[in-house]
Amino acid sequence: MLALLDAWFIAPFDYGFMRRAVVGGLALSLAAPTLGVFLVLRGMSLIGDAMAHAILPGVALGFLLAGFSLPVMSIGGVMFGVMVALLAGAVSKMGGQREDAAMASFFIISLAAGVMLISIGGSSVDLTHVLFGSILAINSTALLLIAGMSTLIVLTLAVIFRALVVECLDPLFLRGQSRRSGWVHSVFLGLLVLNLTAGFQTLGTLMAVGLMMLPATSARFWSKRLEGLIGIAVALAMIASTGGLLLSFHLDIPSGPSIILLAGSGYLLSALFGRYHSLAARWRRRTAPLPAEPST
Amino acid sequence: MSQRSLSRLQLHNLHLAQGHRTVLEHVEGDFQPGAITALIGANGAGKSTLIQAIMGELRPMSGKVVCTVPKERRAWLPQQLALDLTFPMSVEELVMTGSWPSHGALKGYCAAHYRKGREIMARLGISHLAHRPLGELSGGQRQRALIGRTLMQEAELLLLDEPFANVDSETVDILIRILRQMADDGATLILVLHDMDHLRRLADEVLMLNGGHGRWVSPSALTHQHAPAEVVPFTLGGRHAGTA
Numbered sequence: 029m030l031a032l033l034d035a036w037f038i039a040p041f042d043y044g045f046m047r048r049a050v051v052g053g054l055a056l057s058l059a060a061p062t063l064g065v066f067l068v069l070r071g072m073s074l075i076g077d078a079m080a081h082a083i084l085p086g087v088a089l090g091f092l093l094a095g096f097s098l099p100v101m102s103i104g105g106v107m108f109g110v111m112v113a114l115l116a117g118a119v120s121k122m123g124g125q126r127e128d129a130a131m132a133s134f135f136i137i138s139l140a141a142g143v144m145l146i147s148i149g150g151s152s153v154d155l156t157h158v159l160f161g162s163i164l165a166i167n168s169t170a171l172l173l174i175a176g177m178s179t180l181i182v183l184t185l186a187v188i189f190r191a192l193v194v195e196c197l198d199p200l201f202l203r204g205q206s207r208r209s210g211w212v213h214s215v216f217l218g219l220l221v222l223n224l225t226a227g228f229q230t231l232g233t234l235m236a237v238g239l240m241m242l243p244a245t246s247a248r249f250w251s252k253r254l255e256g257l258i259g260i261a262v263a264l265a266m267i268a269s270t271g272g273l274l275l276s277f278h279l280d281i282p283s284g285p286s287i288i289l290l291a292g293s294g295y296l297l298s299a300l301f302g303r304y305h306s307l308a309a310r311w312r313r314r315t316a317p318l319p320a321e322p323s324t
Numbered sequence: 325m326s327q328r329s330l331s332r333l334q335l336h337n338l339h340l341a342q343g344h345r346t347v348l349e350h351v352e353g354d355f356q357p358g359a360i361t362a363l364i365g366a367n368g369a370g371k372s373t374l375i376q377a378i379m380g381e382l383r384p385m386s387g388k389v390v391c392t393v394p395k396e397r398r399a400w401l402p403q404q405l406a407l408d409l410t411f412p413m414s415v416e417e418l419v420m421t422g423s424w425p426s427h428g429a430l431k432g433y434c435a436a437h438y439r440k441g442r443e444i445m446a447r448l449g450i451s452h453l454a455h456r457p458l459g460e461l462s463g464g465q466r467q468r469a470l471i472g473r474t475l476m477q478e479a480e481l482l483l484l485d486e487p488f489a490n491v492d493s494e495t496v497d498i499l500i501r502i503l504r505q506m507a508d509d510g511a512t513l514i515l516v517l518h519d520m521d522h523l524r525r526l527a528d529e530v531l532m533l534n535g536g537h538g539r540w541v542s543p544s545a546l547t548h549q550h551a552p553a554e555v556v557p558f559t560l561g562g563r564h565a566g567t568a
Contacts, residue, residue: 069411190432194421197413200406201473204379205396205424252457254412 040277048166049230049283052174053269056227056239059181061261063223064244065254066216069196073241075128079217080224080237081135082112084142087158087225087233092149096157098170102177102225105233109221112138142233161232161284170229177226181219188215193254230269235284239265242291249302249309264294331356332481332512333378335538337387340373346385347373351538353531357480360503360513362523362543365533371516374533375400375483378514391481393512396424399479401470403486403516409459415469416454419444422476444475449498464495471499475506482506485516500525520546 040046067076086108090101112134119130146155157165166174185192191212195202202209227236243261250260272287279286301308335353339346347370355361363371376382377389379400391398419441420433427437445451448468453461461469467487474482482503488496503526507513517523523530527543 069408190421193413194424196408197411197418197421198405198407200400200402201421204398204400252412257412 036278037274040274045166046273046277048168048171049273050270052166052171052230053273053287054266055175055178056223056230057243057265057269058262059178059185060223060227060236060240061243061247061265062185062258063181063216063220064240064242065247065257065261066192066196067220067241068244068248069254073245075131076220076224076237076240078131078135079109079113079220080233081139081142083109083138083221083224083228084158084233085138085145086142087228088142088145088149091154091158092145096154096165098165098167098173098229101228102173105225105228106221108138109224110218113217113221156282157232158228159232159234160282161228161230161235162282166229174226174229177222181223181226184215184219188212192216230273230283231287232282232284235288238284238288238291239269242288242295243268246291246295246298246302249298249304249306252304264291268294332392334390335378335387336390338374338377338389339385339387340370340377340382341385342373342382346536348533348538349536351387353538353540355481355512355514357510357512358507360507360515360526360528362515362517362527362530363533364517364523364530364546369533370536371533372402372485374538375402375485375514375516378481378483393481397478397480398483399474399477399481400483401474401485401487403489405470407458407470409466411458413458414455415450415458415461415465415472416441416445418458418469419472419476422473424477441472441476444472447475447502448472449494462492464491467491468495468498471502475502479506480511482511482513483515484513486518487515488517488519488522496522 041050064076067073083105086104086106087101088104089108090097090104093104094100112131116127116131116134119125119134120127143155143159146158156162191202194205195209195212199209202212223240224233224236227239231239243264244257246264247257247260251257268291269287272290273283275281275290276283276286299306303309331354333353333355335351338348338351338353340348340351351374363374365371373382377384378391379398380389380391380395420437423433423437423441427433442451442454445454448471450465450468450472453465453469456465458466458469471487484503487499487503491499500522503513503515507528515526517527523543523546530541530543530546532539532541532546
């Protein structure tokens with residue numbers, strides 16, 4: 029029994045790349061779900077997905093220029109993500125189209141461009157790595173980069189927390205309070221791009237958004253308080269990223285999908301058995317009034 | 325009330341349009357500290373348009389709005405709230421967000437702020453709801469919490485769009501008392517009202533919007549038995565706020 033536990037949970041960490049991957053995953057799990065909670069609360073759940081596509085051409089360009097170098101790929105990713113966000117904002121300001129329509133257009137263009145760039149310069153294995161992640165590629169530089177980005181995100185979120193809350197709750201009030209209220213939204217989008225870039229190494233560009241959204245959407249079934257939502261989402265993300273890495277190691281599957289599928293099962297379980305709004309909660313509420321039989 | 329020269333808000337020959345459609349023309353106005361002005365008019369007369377212009381959300385076609393109140397001391401409670409009621413936030417936290425102007429975006433709250441927040445909730449009779457999520461409040465409780473936020477904000481210019489719609493009569497009484505007190509403390513209030521009873525109880529002055537023009541009338545002329553004939557449609561035509 030102990031030997032089995034050791035083989036499954038301890039032995040994999042004899043490998044340096046697994047240790048680095050799990051630390052990277054834990055660092056991401058601090059930053060990503062917190063952003064996800066705000067995305068869910070702002071009704072922008074799909075924006076993260078769209079943004080994930082937007083960073084791909086930048087990542088691909090970095091890959092073409094410098095090979096599998098995380099810093100170069102990350103810089104490319106952040107630059108492209110920010111550029112697409114700005115472009116989408118500009119197009120929607122020109123009028124006629126809402127921001128989500130403009131974003132949807134730019135993101136699918138970005139995805140196609142990114143896939144094409146990688147196909148030109150690399151093999152289909154490279155494409156799989158960029159799209160779905162590879163834990164083998166995480167070296168010390170990559171780990172430092174991921175940890176640094178996550179730290180920056182968490183600290184920035186702490187600083188702008190109250191402004192962000194007011195913006196989610198009542199944008200009109202925020203607009204009344206300061207002329208430059210737009211910065212909250214811009215900083216938030218910037219953090220989003222940064223986080224997706226930090227996540228693509230382990231999770232892949234297409235999967236990075238999963239660690240952001242799934243823990244956040246799951247947490248909605250467990251808490252009604254903002255602090256609770258964030259705490260639960262972070263905990264779920266940590267479990268999913270560590271468990272997913274182990275699965276990926278043992279079953280020899282890409283790390284991104286296995287982490288995200290684990291987070292996804294967490295979501296399904298939450299939807300079934302969570303405290304609030306889940307199937308079980310609904311069933312409990314329906315059956316609760318019945319036992320109230322008057323005692324004689 | 326005595327400082328008539330120091331008006332907080334002036335409207336000079338204001339011409340407002342939504343798109344290319346002129347909504348209001350030649351609107352003049354002078355709003356003093358301590359005055360409660362009722363804004364009345366049938367649906368579509370331009371009440372919301374005028375409020376948007378006062379809040380700086382709508383650029384006038386011509387004429388101007390002169391407002392000496394800094395932006396962070398203006399409060400606007402529209403009828404269609406942008407407030408997200410599914411957001412996990414309690415009444416106390418909502419009231420506390422009003423401390424933004426004095427406190428900025430980044431600093432945390434201190435004990436004095438919490439004390440002030442609790443005093444405000446006590447004045448509004450919502451102390452027992454302090455930790456209740458916003459989504460679980462009744463219309464009246466929510467309105468009190470929002471007024472609590474403007475008190476926290478120490479608003480000097482307050483624009484309320486039908487503040488008594490869908491609220492219970494107890495809330496109406498409390499709000500009328502609090503709003504009067506805010507005016508006595510020097511705030512300038514502009515309220516969109518439909519109910520003649522509320523107007524009689526609260527308004528010092530009345531700006532009536534009709535046919536694209538604004539006309540100042542005295543509340544007594546409106547509420548008097550022998551009201552001018554053209555005034556009557558407003559008492560009947562507008563949507564009456566439920567006070568029951």
